[in-house]
Amino acid sequence: MRPFFSILFSGLLLGSLAGENARAENKPQATPDFQKDVLPVFEEKCIRCHGAKRRDGKLDMRTLAALLEGGVTGPAIKPGNAKKSLLIELIHYKEMPPKKKGPFITSTELEILRHWINTMPDKS
């Protein structure tokens, strides 16, 4: 390739990479919905131990009300504050689901969960 074209080409490539980054930083955009965006993740990865059959740590994850009530340690989520939510903390430090059990929460799912809690109105 002649130098002019290779410079032009790498410029285009860098430009498109920068565009990708800008898009990645802006998502997720919409406010996640418990039934539609959150519950399916919990059903797949948490509810077999925190639902109808078992309620480990006395935590039921099937409804928002039950999550707000929480388990033996207290509320699993703190509306408006993902950082102070036990549920996020335990996923972040890979305590939940318990080690070696899986299936694990992906980083995209964790972002959705954080966003869901951060955009939740704090009624306390």
Ligand code: HEC
């Ligand atoms: C294989 C079973 C299992 C799975 C799957 C599981 N957990 Fe747990 N979870 C437990 C057990 C057991 C405890 C109690 C641990 C303890 O008291 O040390 C617990 C405790 C918790 C607690 C603390 C409850 C309290 O008040 O003390 C939270 C929050 C939690 N789990 C969230 C989750 C989330 C979120 C997922 C899905 C990503 C998940 N768990 C998946 C077994 C499980």
